[in-house]
Structure formats: structure tokens, C-alpha cells
Amino acid sequence: TTHHRCPFTPLQDRQPSCEFGDADIYTPPAPWTGPEHCSTEYCVYSNPHASHAGLSMITTTHNLSDDTLTANSGLEIELKPGIDYYEAEIPGKGIGLIANRTIYKGEIILQRGPALLIQSTPHVHVPPDRRLEMYEAAVDRLPSETRKHFLRQVGDTVLDKVQRNAFRVFVSGNGTDSAHLGVFPEVSKINHACRPNLHYRLNNTTHTTIAVRDIPPGEELTLTYIYAKLPLAERLTRLRDWGFTCTCSQCIQPTSAAAASDRRLRQIADLEREIDQLMSRRPLPPHMAAQGMKQADREIRPGLVAKLVELYEREELWGSLAAPYAKAALVHAMFGLEEEARGYAEKAVGALLRETGERAKDLPSMRRLVGDPRRHWAWRLKVGRDEGGENGHIRY
Numbered sequence: 001t002t003h004h005r006c007p008f009t010p011l012q013d014r015q016p017s018c019e020f021g022d023a024d025i026y027t028p029p030a031p032w033t034g035p036e037h038c039s040t041e042y043c044v045y046s047n048p049h050a051s052h053a054g055l056s057m058i059t060t061t062h063n064l065s066d067d068t069l070t071a072n073s074g075l076e077i078e079l080k081p082g083i084d085y086y087e088a089e090i091p092g093k094g095i096g097l098i099a100n101r102t103i104y105k106g107e108i109i110l111q112r113g114p115a116l117l118i119q120s121t122p123h124v125h126v127p128p129d130r131r132l133e134m135y136e137a138a139v140d141r142l143p144s145e146t147r148k149h150f151l152r153q154v155g156d157t158v159l160d161k162v163q164r165n166a167f168r169v170f171v172s173g174n175g176t177d178s179a180h181l182g183v184f185p186e187v188s189k190i191n192h193a194c195r196p197n198l199h200y201r202l203n204n205t206t207h208t209t210i211a212v213r214d215i216p217p218g219e220e221l222t223l224t225y226i227y228a229k230l231p232l233a234e235r236l237t238r239l240r241d242w243g244f245t246c247t248c249s250q251c252i253q254p255t256s257a258a259a260a261s262d263r264r265l266r267q268i269a270d271l272e273r274e275i276d277q278l279m280s281r282r283p284l285p286p287h288m289a290a291q292g293m294k295q296a297d298r299e300i301r302p303g304l305v306a307k308l309v310e311l312y313e314r315e316e317l318w319g320s321l322a323a324p325y326a327k328a329a330l331v332h333a334m335f336g337l338e339e340e341a342r343g344y345a346e347k348a349v350g351a352l353l354r355e356t357g358e359r360a361k362d363l364p365s366m367r368r369l370v371g372d373p374r375r376h377w378a379w380r381l382k383v384g385r386d387e388g389g390e391n392g393h394i395r396y
């Protein structure tokens with residue numbers, strides 16, 4: 001069969017008839033190199049000018065697009081390494097980053113495109129020997145500074161370095177083909193903590209690391225490598241799968257404190273389930289009905305969401321506050337509690353921007369709540385719109 005050659009354009013703009021087969025692997029224009037070292041449809045491609053300071057990819061032709069691969073420009077201001085923070089040997093954790101001044105909540109530590117992108121399927125399916133050869137070739141193609149940063153990462157082989165440092169990224173879209181491992185060598189110097197002071201977000205392949213609380217000078221900068229709301233035992237297991245025994249302050253705290261933290265995490269999960277059920281008016285799950293729960297207990301009330309926020313803050317989940325703040329803002333608005341609604345909405349806006357950025361789904365709604373809670377759809381939904389209001393419209 002013959003395949004049409006696909007133009008070097010973003011995927012979504014390609015013709016439906018534009019396909020690739022093993023026999024017809026696309027050659028991108030200079031300064032791209034490749035396809036090289038192909039294994040079936042996966043090949044090494046490289047561009048010394050793409051991404052932050054050069055990019056190599058191990059992927060199918062499908063995932064090459066102008067969109068993903070053009071250089072990142074006009075990024076936000078990052079902190080200065082060696083000035084705002086520095087590298088140091090952290091007992092039991094290898095190298096880590098330490099704040100050299102107070103770093104304020106919302107400051108961007110690093111914003112980077114990847115140095116290496118490897119499609120997830122070959123990472124699993126290409127035989128290890130072949131894979132190592134491809135990975136080494138991909139790293140060899142990087143400009144020397146970037147290669148140096150890549151090789152400074154933990155791991156004995158290039159394969160090992162990918163395993164221990166990569167993030168899951170999706171190349172312009174969320175199709176199964178678009179899942180890649182992304183390596184950001186500077187970000188790789190940030191150690192894990194279960195209650196980190198930084199949070200990262202990925203926008204296409206751009207990786208942004210941001211402070212989620214004020215960080216005093218001398219404190220280590222940390223990210224969580226796993227889902228932070230798992231109980232301690234499960235977190236330890238996941239991190240062992242990552243290849244290390246976690247020694248962050250949460251993982252080595254006394255048993256009683258660890259048990260209290262696990263208890264709070266369970267309370268958070270229960271409360272979230274209850275709040276979501278009450279807000280979506282789904283029927284009571286059988287076990288709750290069986291416990292004789294009454295209709296009156298089932299009304300959403302401000303106390304529930306205030307409690308949720310308090311638990312998140314007590315648990316120091318600074319990188320996951322957007323959702324509880326947004327819920328708290330809405331429910332307080334529903335009860336006509338203007339100051340509280342506005343206060344939570346302001347916090348929700350900040351947290352949404354840190355955690356997701358401008359494309360955060362709830363951002364417009366929360367901004368409207370900050371602007372004028374009385375004109376928001378949720379305003380007094382639970383208590384009737386008027387009660388002495390100016391518009392004389394009574395709902396009950």
C-alpha cells in the first residue's frame with residue numbers, strides 16, 4: 001500500500017487520508033535530524049533548537065508537529081538557579097534544591113520544555129537492548145549543555161535515568177498515541193516530599209513548577225511524585241516502585257502523627273464524597289441509608305465545606321486547594337454568606353492559577369464570585385433570593 005506523505009503541520013490539521021506505514025516514515029525538515037535508529041514505526045528525531053535548549057524524541061511520525069516542537073518562547077519569569085535557590089547534598093536523598101531567599105507562593109521556579117520525549121508504547125514494548133541503543137542515540141543528539149544536564153540525573157544507564165526522572169506528558173492531545181515520557185533535566189533535581197511546597201503543571205509539553213506556599217530560606221524545594229492523598233503505606237509502596245525508600249518528613253514521622261494524617265485523609269475522602277453527593281443530589285448510597293441517615297442530615301451546609309478546607313489546610317495539601325476552596329465559595333454563596341463566599345473565591349482563583357493556570361475550568365465562575373457574589377448563579381440558591389433584598393422577588 002502507498003501512504004500519503006503528511007505535511008509537517010499540527011495533527012488536527014492533517015488530511016484524514018494522510019497516513020504513515022513502516023515503509024514511509026516521514027523526514028522532517030532541517031534542523032531536525034531523523035528518522036534514525038528506527039524500531040518498527042518508532043524512530044529517533046532531534047532538533048537542537050526546539051523546546052528549551054534542544055529536544056530529542058523517540059516517537060512515531062504522528063507525534064511530530066510544529067505545535068509541539070517549536071521552541072518555547074515568551075515564557076514566564078523563572079527564578080535564578082544559584083541565586084534564588086541552589087543545589088545541595090541532602091542526607092539520604094542525593095542532590096536537592098534549597099531556597100536561598102524567601103520564595104513566595106505563586107513564584108515560578110522553573111518553566112521548561114522537555115529535553116527528551118519518548119512515546120510510552122516503545123518504552124514498554126521495544127526490547128531492552130534495542131531501547132537502550134535508541135535512548136543513547138537520542139541523548140547523543142542533544143546539544144552538549146543539555147546533554148550534560150541530562151547525564152547529571154540519577155540512574156546508571158540512560159534507560160535508568162528516564163525511568164527515575166521522567167514525567168507523563170501528552171503531546172498536543174490526549175489520544176493513546178500521545179502519551180509520552182518527558183524528561184526535564186533541571187526539574188529532575190527536585191526531590192519528592194509527600195507534603196511538598198511546589199506543584200507542577202503540564203500545558204502540552206511545557207512543564208511549570210510553582211511555589212504553593214511561602215518557602216523560607218534554607219528549606220528544601222520539593223514536589224510530590226505520586227498522588228498525595230493516598231494513605232502513608234500506599235505512598236511508600238508507590239515510591240518504592242519508583243526505586244527509592246522515601247525519607248521525607250511525612251514518611252519518617254512518629255506513628256501517632258502518621259495515623260492522625262491517615263485519619264484526616266480518610267475524613268477528607270468521606271467528606272468529599274458526601275459533599276459531591278449533596279451537591280449533585282444523587283441518591284444516598286445504601287450503606288448510608290441503612291445507617292438511618294435522615295433527609296435533614298443530607299442538606300449541604302456551609303459547615304461541611306468549611307470543615308473540608310480546614311482538613312486540607314491541616315494536612316498541608318497546599319498543591320490541592322483549588323477544588324476545596326471552589327466548593328467552599330459556591331456553598332457559602334448558596335447560603336448568601338457574601339464575605340465568606342468572596343474570601344473563598346479569592347483563594348480559589350489563586351489556587352486554580354497555581355495548580356492549572358489560566359485554562360482552569362472553574363476560573364471564570366470563581367472570578368465572577370469575587371466580583372459580585374450577588375449576581376452569581378449560586379447566590380442564595382439554598383435560602384431564597386429575596387428576604388429583604390432590593391428586587392422584591394420571593395422564591396418560596
Ligand SMILES: C[S@@+](CC[C@H](N)C(=O)[O-])C[C@H]1O[C@@H](n2cnc3c(N)ncnc32)[C@H](O)[C@@H]1O
Pocket residue numbers: 092093094095096152153154164165188189190191192193242243244245246247248
Ligand atoms: C528525580 S531524582 C531527584 C534528584 C536526585 N536526588 C539527584 O540527586 O539527582 C529522584 C531520586 O532522588 C532520590 N529521592 C527523591 N526524593 C526522595 C525522598 N523523599 N526520599 C529519599 N530519596 C529521594 C531518589 O534516589 C530518587 O530516585
